Amino acid sequence: MTPQPNPLSDLLSEKGVLLADGATGTNLFAMxxxxxxxxxxxxxxxxxxxxxxxxxxxxxxxDIILTNSFGGTRHxxxxxxxxxxxxxxxxxAAEIARKVADAAGRxxxxxxxxxxxxxxxxxxxxxxxxxxxxxxxxQMEGLKAGGVDVAWIETMxxxxxxxxxxxxxxxxGLPYTYTGSFDxxxxxxxxxxxxxxxxxxxxxxxGPVAVGANCGVGASDILSSLLDMTAAEPDAITIVxxxxxxxxxxxxxxxxxxxxxxxxxxxRLARDAGARIIGGCCGTSCxxxxxxxxxxxxxxxxxxxxxxxxxxxxxxxxxxxxxxSGGDAGRERRRRRG
Numbered sequence: 001m002t003p004q005p006n007p008l009s010d011l012l013s014e015k016g017v018l019l020a021d022g023a024t025g026t027n028l029f030a031m032x033x034x035x036x037x038x039x040x041x042x043x044x045x046x047x048x049x050x051x052x053x054x055x056x057x058x059x060x061x062x063d064i065i066l067t068n069s070f071g072g073t074r075h076x077x078x079x080x081x082x083x084x085x086x087x088x089x090x091x092x093a094a095e096i097a098r099k100v101a102d103a104a105g106r107x108x109x110x111x112x113x114x115x116x117x118x119x120x121x122x123x124x125x126x127x128x129x130x131x132x133x134x135x136x137x138x139q140m141e142g143l144k145a146g147g148v149d150v151a152w153i154e155t156m157x158x159x160x161x162x163x164x165x166x167x168x169x170x171x172x173g174l175p176y177t178y179t180g181s182f183d184x185x186x187x188x189x190x191x192x193x194x195x196x197x198x199x200x201x202x203x204x205x206x207g208p209v210a211v212g213a214n215c216g217v218g219a220s221d222i223l224s225s226l227l228d229m230t231a232a233e234p235d236a237i238t239i240v241x242x243x244x245x246x247x248x249x250x251x252x253x254x255x256x257x258x259x260x261x262x263x264x265x266x267x268r269l270a271r272d273a274g275a276r277i278i279g280g281c282c283g284t285s286c287x288x289x290x291x292x293x294x295x296x297x298x299x300x301x302x303x304x305x306x307x308x309x310x311x312x313x314x315x316x317x318x319x320x321x322x323x324x325s326g327g328d329a330g331r332e333r334r335r336r337r338g
Contacts, residue, residue, distance in 0.1 A: 006175040007149040008109050008209050011063060012237060017271060019296055020064040020241055020279025021057040022289045024113070026256070028053065028068075038080040040072050043092040050093075054100040058108055060286040061293030064277065065101060065108060066152055069093040069143060070115040073135045075127075087142040094146020111152035112143030112174070114165055121160050129164055136168030144172055153178035154241075155215050157189040159200045170205025177277075179214040179239050182225040186322030193322045194228035198236055212239030215281045217318040218246040219258060219266045223273060223310045224321050230274035240275040242266060244283030246318060256283025257315075260291035265313050267292040272302045 012018060028039050031049050042050055054065050072090045074083040082089065094112060101108035117135055119127040140151050151169040153176055156162045162178050169176035180188045180197055187193050192200070197211050213225045222242035229238050245258025258266070263280060270278045278296065280288055311317060 006209065007107070008064075008111075008175065008177070011107050011109060012210075012276060014107075015063065016276070017296060017299075018063040018109075018277045019061055019267075019289070019293055020111075020239070020277055021054075021062040021066055022060075022280040022284030022286065023244070023282050024053070024066060024068055024070065026283050027285065038071060038077065038082065039068055040070075040077065040089045040093065041080065041082065043068055043089055043096060047092070047096055050096050051100060054097050056286040057289060058100060058104050060289040061297075062279070062289060063107070063109060064111050064279070065097050066111045066113040066154075067093040067097045067143060067146075067148060068113070069139070070113045070154070072114070072139045072142070073117045074138060075117040075119050075135060076115070086138050087145070090139050090142030091146040094143045094148045098147035109150065110148045111150050111177070112140065112148035114139060114143075114151055114153045115155050116157065116161055121158060121164075129160060132161060132164035133167050133171070136165045137171050140168055140172040140174055144174055148174070150174060150209060151176040155179065155181045157181060157192070159190070159192050159196075162200045163204060166201035166204040166208065175206065175209050177208055177210045177212075177239060179212045179241065181215040182213055182222070182322065183216045183319070185320045186221070186224065186324065194225040195232035195322070197229055198233045210237035210239050210277055212241070212275070212277070214239070214241035214279075215243060218243060219262070219314050220310050220317050221319055223266070223269055223305070223314075224307055224317060226270060226273045226275055227305075227307070228322055234274060237276045238274060239277040239279075240270045240273075241277075241279040241281045242270075243281045244285070244288055246315065247282065254283075258283060258288065260288050262314055263288040264291040264295035267295040268299060268302070269305050269310055269313060271296065271299055272305050274304070
């Protein structure tokens with residue numbers, strides 16, 4: 001099946017490699033978001049701060065900006081008594097990003113961020129597959145109404161939940177991408193191997209525009225996942241959006257070890273390993289992103305890196321790789337994209 005033309009595919013064809021934005025959560029915390037507060041509510045209460053974050057990423061060179069809607073399903077918003085406002089909060093998130101993108105003076109893609117519901121699907125939990133599709137479709141209708149170019153399904157652990165979100169995108173009429181978080185011994189928490197990410201929703205609608213990995217543990221680990229993904233399907237358009245170095249607790253606060261030079265090297269290694277969409281997740285500031293932009297603009301092709309070379313250049317792995325780990329999917333835990 002040949003995917004229909006869409007703005008993301010068009011820009012990929014034009015530029016070859018795209019830079020996605022950096023962290024939403026950690027940057028909003030730096031702007032005053034409180035722990036436990038829903039970032040999505042800021043689309044209404046603090047729109048100037050959301051606008052500034054998008055603008056700063058565009059100024060740093062991002063080709064793709066993600067809407068402030070990661071927790072925008074009814075299941076997540078219910079925790080903040082806002083599950084009756086799914087459409088309006090997601091529409092507003094999209095409108096804020098769309099306005100920034102349209103004023104950029106160059107093509108910037110608005111990607112509608114869609115994170116996991118936080119619920120487990122039957123038989124592990126109470127949520128039916130049909131309920132998951134309906135919840136994602138409700139969110140995506142709002143994002144589409146606000147003007148997103150693509151549904152950006154991210155930080156997923158469950159293959160079934162990815163498929164449900166992909167089905168919702170097809171139902172709503174949005175092209176889609178999806179990424180897993182390979183944070184449990186090189187696999188997702190639910191046991192999905194990086195090499196198997198391509199096939200999860202290949203047959204849904206027109207198929208994904210791109211697939212890949214985001215978040216996880218550290219920059220070296222996500223590049224290990226990237227090597228598995230690009231080895232499995234070298235011609236696929238692969239996304240990598242890694243955390244800024246390694247998270248470290250300092251007292252009660254999490255800090256990320258990545259410097260701008262480290263993230264620039266991460267971007268070069270990601271390109272060497274075959275990624276076509278490269279960005280940052282937790283801890284990635286506009287300063288980091290600007291260094292990544294320069295690294296990609298000045299990119300000189302190098303041989304495909306080995307794990308050893310990645311470790312040598314940007315630091316040790318924190319987890320086993322997927323090929324080293326067994327079948328233990330680990331334990332369920334809640335998380336929000338950084």
